Amino acid sequence: MIGESGSGKSSLARAIAGLTSRTIERGPVIAGGSLEVLGIDVRRLRRKDDAELALRVGYVPQDAGAVLDPHLTVGENVSLPLFERDDDLDRKVAGGIVAEAIDAMHLTLATIPRYPHELSRGQRQRVAIARALVLDPELLVADDATAGVDATVRATILGHLAEVQRHRGFAAFVVSSEIGEVRRLSTRLAVLHRGELVGMGPIDTVLEQGTHPYVRRLAELSREHGRGAQA
16 A cells, blocks of 8 residues: 555554554544454454454554564564463474564574664564564554665565565555555555545556546656666
């Protein structure tokens, strides 16, 4: 999904992840319509469904600082969902799962005993993705997970994320502000403008046939990006 700042992308991403006003403070309020995720009615989410959704959906926010505890090591942060699911899980087993998740995001195992503040922003984002994937979710919700990261690092993170998605085969709802990023990760595009869906479908179809002014601007940016890549 792509859209301008303030269009509602993050609110939708949080709602899909089950982080609504019914489950967290200051969460988005679903005031109309309906939202069903993995067979669960999010608008009428109950406590037991909230726990189930948390186990089945991985969520990565724009800023990893929102999910990584600064007082815990990288390994402890990534393992938290494992122990929330099973507090009797053998620590050696958990360690192996954490190491695999860290490796999947192309971080060295030397990262595991370090603390979030000792890492670059790009590394923290990769740790946050590893944490979101540690339970092998059926759905990953990534809310502009590379925002504020250097362009070269951003491309690396996106490449690792796409690689893991292909390998594990989970579904992904990815929010982005860059049309070039969308093409790296998906064949389908949804366009949100001021809270309204103004385009959805295969990327090229949306961009070539879209009539909304914002979609037309995206199409022009996509063409410029393509010319720049060729140059």
